[in-house]
Amino acid sequence: MSGDFALWVYLSRTPLLWLTVTLVAYTIADRFSEATGRQPLANPVLHAIWMTGLVLQLTGTPYQTYFEGAQFVHFLLGPATVALALPLYERRGIVRRALLPMLAALVVGCITALTSAIVLGRALGLSHEIIVAIAPKSVTTGVAMGIVETLGGDPTLAAVLVMLTGAAGAIIVTPLFNLLRIRDLRARGFAAGLAAHGLGTARAFQVSETAGTFAGIAMGLNAFLTAMLVPVMLGLVR
Amino acid sequence: MIVSLALILLAQLLGEAVAHASGAPVPGPVIGAALMFGFLLIRDRYRSIATAILPRPLVEGGLETTAKGLLAHLSLMFVPAGVGIVGRLDVLTANGLALAIVLIVSVVLTLSATALTLAAVSRIVRPPEDSP
Numbered sequence: 001m002s003g004d005f006a007l008w009v010y011l012s013r014t015p016l017l018w019l020t021v022t023l024v025a026y027t028i029a030d031r032f033s034e035a036t037g038r039q040p041l042a043n044p045v046l047h048a049i050w051m052t053g054l055v056l057q058l059t060g061t062p063y064q065t066y067f068e069g070a071q072f073v074h075f076l077l078g079p080a081t082v083a084l085a086l087p088l089y090e091r092r093g094i095v096r097r098a099l100l101p102m103l104a105a106l107v108v109g110c111i112t113a114l115t116s117a118i119v120l121g122r123a124l125g126l127s128h129e130i131i132v133a134i135a136p137k138s139v140t141t142g143v144a145m146g147i148v149e150t151l152g153g154d155p156t157l158a159a160v161l162v163m164l165t166g167a168a169g170a171i172i173v174t175p176l177f178n179l180l181r182i183r184d185l186r187a188r189g190f191a192a193g194l195a196a197h198g199l200g201t202a203r204a205f206q207v208s209e210t211a212g213t214f215a216g217i218a219m220g221l222n223a224f225l226t227a228m229l230v231p232v233m234l235g236l237v238r
Numbered sequence: 239m240i241v242s243l244a245l246i247l248l249a250q251l252l253g254e255a256v257a258h259a260s261g262a263p264v265p266g267p268v269i270g271a272a273l274m275f276g277f278l279l280i281r282d283r284y285r286s287i288a289t290a291i292l293p294r295p296l297v298e299g300g301l302e303t304t305a306k307g308l309l310a311h312l313s314l315m316f317v318p319a320g321v322g323i324v325g326r327l328d329v330l331t332a333n334g335l336a337l338a339i340v341l342i343v344s345v346v347l348t349l350s351a352t353a354l355t356l357a358a359v360s361r362i363v364r365p366p367e368d369s370p
Binding site for chain 1 (some may be wrong): 250253267268278323324329347354355356360
C-alpha cells in the first residue's frame with residue numbers, strides 16, 4: 001500500500017502527470033463535442049476544465065503543482081496568437097474591404113462590453129474590487145490580468161472572470177446570431193472575438209475560417225482599446 | 239515543421255521585446271502576429287529571392303500547415319488557465335448569481351452590438367449586392 005502511495009507522490013509532482021490529465025480531459029471533451037456535431041453547449045474547453053478541476057479537487061492537488069505540468073500547453077497560446085497572421089494574410093482582401101465596418105464595430109463593441117459590465121455590476125451591488133476585475137472581462141487573459149494589476153485589483157480573479165466570459169460567449173454566440181438572423185460570417189466572427197477573446201475565436205474557427213480570421217482581428221484590436229479605456233471608464237463611475 | 243515553429247517563436251520573441259521596450263498596452267504575441275504578417279507580405283512581394291534564400295518549408299506551405307495545426311487546437315490551450323477557477327470558488331460562490339447575470343447580459347449585449355454595427359456599417363459603405 002505504501003508503495004502505491006510513494007508512486008503517487010512521485011508522479012503527482014512530475015509535469016508528465018498533469019500534462020497527461022489535461023490532454024486526456026481535452027481529448028474526451030473534444031470527442032464529445034464532435035459526437036454532438038459541435039453543439040455550443042458541448043464546448044470542449046468548458047468540459048475539459050471541469051473534468052481537470054474535479055481531478056485536482058479529488059486528489060487535493062494545488063493549482064501551482066498542476067500548472068507546472070500544464071504550462072507546456074499554456075505556453076502555446078503565444079505561438080498560436082502569432083499563427084493568426086496566416087489566415088489573416090490569406091484573407092487580406094476581404095479584411096481590407098471590411099476595414100471601416102470593423103473599426104466602427106470595435107468602438108461600439110468595446111464600449112458596450114465595458115459599460116454594461118461596470119453599470120450592471122454596480123447595480124447588483126458587487127464590491128469595487130470585483131468590478132475592477134470584471135471590467136476587462138472580454139479581452140484575452142494576459143492583457144486583462146495586466147490591466148487589473150495596474151489598477152490595484154486582483155489579477156487571478158480577473159483571469160477566472162475572463163475564462164467564464166469566454167466560455168459564456170462561445171456557447172451563446174451561435175444560437176444568439178441565429179435568433180437575430182445575422183448570417184454575415186465576418187460580423188459573427190468579429191463579435192465572437194471581441195466579446196469572448198480566444199475562446200470566441202476558437203469557436204469561430206470551428207464554424208468557418210473566415211469567421212475565425214475576423215475573430216482573431218477583433219481579439220487583438222479589442223485588447224488594445226480595452227487597455228486604454230478601462231481606467232477612463234472606471235474613473236467615470238467612481 | 240521545426241523551421242516554421244522557429245519562425246513563429248522568433249516573431250513572438252521580437253514582439254515581446256517590442257512590447258516591453260515601448261511599454262505599449264499591446265500583448266507581445268499580437269505584435270508578433272503583425273511582424274509575421276509583414277514577413278508574409280515581403281516574402282510574396284520578392285517571391286524569387288525568397289525561394290532562393292529561405293528554407294523550403296517557409297515558402298512551400300509548411301509554415302501555413304504548422305500555423306493552422308496550432309490554430310486547430312486553440313481551445314486546448316485555454317484549459318490550464320481555466321482550471322485556475324478551482325482556486326477562486328469562494329468568491330464565485332459568494333457572488334455567484336450577480337456575477338452570472340453581469341457576465342451573461344454583458345456578453346449578449348456586446349455580441350449583438352458588435353455584430354449589428356459591423357453588418358449595418360458594411361451595408362452603408364457598400365451596396366448589399368456585392369457584399370460576399
